[in-house]
Amino acid sequence: MTAVTTSAAVLREMRWWDIAPVLTLEHDLFPEDAWSEGMFWSELAHARGARATRRYVVAEDPADGRLVGYAGLAAAGGLGDVQTIAVARDQWGTGLGARLLTDLLQHATAFECEEVLLEVRVDNTRAQKLYERFGFEPIGFRRGYYQPGNVDALVMRLTVQGTETDSDGC
Numbered sequence: 001m002t003a004v005t006t007s008a009a010v011l012r013e014m015r016w017w018d019i020a021p022v023l024t025l026e027h028d029l030f031p032e033d034a035w036s037e038g039m040f041w042s043e044l045a046h047a048r049g050a051r052a053t054r055r056y057v058v059a060e061d062p063a064d065g066r067l068v069g070y071a072g073l074a075a076a077g078g079l080g081d082v083q084t085i086a087v088a089r090d091q092w093g094t095g096l097g098a099r100l101l102t103d104l105l106q107h108a109t110a111f112e113c114e115e116v117l118l119e120v121r122v123d124n125t126r127a128q129k130l131y132e133r134f135g136f137e138p139i140g141f142r143r144g145y146y147q148p149g150n151v152d153a154l155v156m157r158l159t160v161q162g163t164e165t166d167s168d169g170c
C-alpha cells in the first residue's frame, strides 16, 4: 500500500517579512522568469485595508517555521486573476497546492469576483491538472507569454459560484 502524506502546513496571510523566503522558493521553482523582490513588495502594497485588491497567502511548516508554499490573487472589476501559486518540491502531491488554491478562490468570492482567470505554461501539465480539478477550463492561448524561452501560456477560466451577477464588482 502506498503511504499518503497530507500537508500539515499552516496557511496565513503573506507579510513583507515573508518576501525573502518566498524569493528563495520563487528562484527554485521559476528559474527562468522569477519575480523580483520589488514585484512582491508592489503586490503586498495592495493587500491590506478596505480597498485591498490582492490576497497573498503563505504556507508555513509548523515544525520549523519554514515557508513551503505561497499564492496570490488580484481582483478588479469582478474579475480575479491567479497571479502565482507555488509549493516547495518536497511537498508536492500532499494537497498543499489545492489548499492554497482553495484559499485564493474563497477570497475571490469575498472580492465578489464573477470569474477567475489564470495563465499557465502549456508544458506545465501538473498545474493544469490541479486547475482542472477545481473546474477551470481552457479558453485560449497567449503566444510567447513566457520569456525567455518563448513559451505559450494556456489561459484558463473558472466561473465563481454563488456570486451575484449584479454585484458592484471587486
Ligand SMILES: CC(C)(COP(=O)(O)OP(=O)(O)OC[C@H]1O[C@@H](n2cnc3c(N)ncnc32)[C@H](O)[C@@H]1OP(=O)(O)O)[C@@H](O)C(=O)NCCC(=O)NCCS
Pocket: 004, 005, 006, 007, 029, 085, 086, 087, 088, 091, 092, 093, 094, 095, 096, 097, 098, 099, 119, 120, 121, 124, 126, 127, 129, 130
Ligand atoms: C503546481 C503545484 C502548485 C501543485 O502543488 P501540489 O502541492 O503538488 O498540488 P496537490 O498536492 O494539491 O495536487 C497534486 C497531486 O497530488 C495529489 N494529492 C492531493 N492531495 C494529496 C494527498 N493528501 N496525498 C497524496 N497526494 C495528494 C493530487 O491528486 C494531485 O494529483 P494529480 O495531479 O494526479 O491529480 C506545484 O507542483 C508547484 O509549485 N509547481 C511549480 C510551480 C508552478 O508550476 N506553479 C504553477 C504556475 S501556473
